[in-house]
Amino acid sequence: MWHLCKSASRQLPPALRQDNRAHAQPDWYLYAPACALVEADRARPGTAEHLAALPGITVLDLDLPAVLDIARQDTWAQAQAHAHHAAQPTADRPDGAVVATTTPGRWEGEPVRVLDLNP
Numbered sequence: 001m002w003h004l005c006k007s008a009s010r011q012l013p014p015a016l017r018q019d020n021r022a023h024a025q026p027d028w029y030l031y032a033p034a035c036a037l038v039e040a041d042r043a044r045p046g047t048a049e050h051l052a053a054l055p056g057i058t059v060l061d062l063d064l065p066a067v068l069d070i071a072r073q074d075t076w077a078q079a080q081a082h083a084h085h086a087a088q089p090t091a092d093r094p095d096g097a098v099v100a101t102t103t104p105g106r107w108e109g110e111p112v113r114v115l116d117l118n119p
Contacts, residue, residue, distance in 0.1 A: 033085075060082070084099075104118075
């Protein structure tokens with residue numbers, strides 16, 4: 001399971017390889033938090049629509065538990081806070097998820113696993 005962070009918009013080929021895997025393997029999931037898509041689209045217009053249209057990506061809505069978690073993360077950008085929330089263990093994802101990003105340094109010290117999308 002992987003979360004696609006907004007910084008993936010800068011490295012689309014590695015992100016697309018993850019999409020291909022998510023599309024081809026039934027037990028492999030790729031999630032894009034809605035806030036991350038907003039931030040990605042602001043940095044690179046058209047990115048959100050492109051990523052959301054990929055067959056292997058599931059867009060994670062900003063539901064009430066995510067809103068409450070993001071509200072407590074007052075030092076983070078909303079996109080990173082939404083990805084952090086989405087990467088936490090749940091009943092569906094007991095091991096949590098991995099955050100795929102081109103800015104792995106932003107995640108140092110955080111209780112999430114990170115996949116560096118940089119070449």
